[in-house]
Each structure stands twice: as C-alpha cells, then as structure tokens.
Amino acid sequence: MKALTANRLSDGEVVFWKAGQWVERFADAELFGDEDTALEAEGQAKNQPTVVVDAYLIDLVEGEGIWAPVSYRERIRALGPTNHPQHGKQAEGGAAIAALQQASGAARSTGRVNLIKRK
Template identity: 75%
Template sequence: MKALTANRLIDGEVVFWRNGQWVEQFGDAQLFNDDDPAGEAAEAHGKNQPTVVVEPYLIDLTQSQGLWAPVSYRERIRALGPTNLNHGKQADGGAAIEALQHAHGAARSTGRVDLIKRK
C-alpha cells in the first residue's frame, strides 16, 4: 500500500492526499495499492499544484496494529509531528496515532528514493 504526502506551501504542514484534496492527518489519507495507477495519477496532480504543496511523493506503508503506517521512520515522524510527545499531531492521540507510534521498520520509502535519484 502507498499514500501520497507533501508539505503545504503556506505553512510547511505535512499533508496527505484524500480524494482530490490535502488533509492534515495521516489517518485520513487515501491509500493506494502498489500497482494502482490512481496513486501515480494523484502524485502527478499534486505536482501540478506548485502554489499549494511542495514535493508530493508516494510513501510505502506497512500494517501496524490492524492499521497502516509508513515503513520509513522518517515518514512516521512526519506523520506524527515533532518528536516532542506534547506537541504536533501525536498530542491528539487516537488509534491511527497509536499505530504510527508502534510501527516497525526503518527502510526508506521507494517514492522518496526515486525523488532523490531525480535530483
């Protein structure tokens, strides 16, 4: 599974794609199968919004506590907000946050690796 992420240009907030718009919570993100061309289409659409978001890319997901979480440690931190437990998105709590906090793996997202290779 994959999800599309970016940073909102106006304030730098990490955002996720859901049905044609950007949402702030990872738990609200639209999920794409690995071979689903809709994920690549969403990424292309996001890249055509240079005044809305910066560097949209697909991230790889893994199951954690029955929910999905980014494989990459970096992407889990981005989804949770700052590492200070009293701030950011993780301060809100909930099942999606618990799944993110308990996910395992430190691999890079293939989408991010592809992004790095293009530069």
C-alpha cells in the first residue's frame, strides 16, 4: 500500500493526496493498493509545480487496523514537529495519531530513495 505526499509551496505544510487534491492530515490521504493508480496520481501531482514541491509515493504498513508510513521520517512528517507533543498534528490525538506514533518500520521509504537518486 502507498500514499502520495509533498510539501505545499505556500506555507511548507506536509500534504497528502486525496482524490485529485491535497489534504493536510495523513488519516485523510488516499491509499493506493494498485501501482498503476499510484503512479498516475504521482504524475498528476508532479504537474502542479506551483502548488507543491517534491511529490513522491511513500510505503505504508498496517498496524492495529490502521495504515502508517513505513519510514520513520515519513511518520515524523505526518505527525508534525517533534519538539513538543502539544505542537503540530500530533496534538490532535485520536486513533490515527496513536497509530503513527506506535508504528515501526524501515529507515527509508522507496519513494523517497527514488527521489534522492533522481536529484
């Protein structure tokens, strides 16, 4: 399973793809089980150079019935700043935030590795 992420140019906010538009919460992100659909969405996202920067697919892992990014970096991006639990998206709480905080996995997502290799 994969999700599509990027940073919004207007304010630097981490955003996630959902049905042709960007949402701020990972819990609202569209999840792709089909590689072709995921690559098509990534292509659409990359055609928005004045809206977002560095759109790429991230790998997900299922834990306790909720999907979370495999890589630690992507979990941090989905939670917001880690300087204090009362800052960022993590301050909202809920099952989706708890799943992100408890998830574990690899150091890097293949989407991010591919993005690094292209630069």
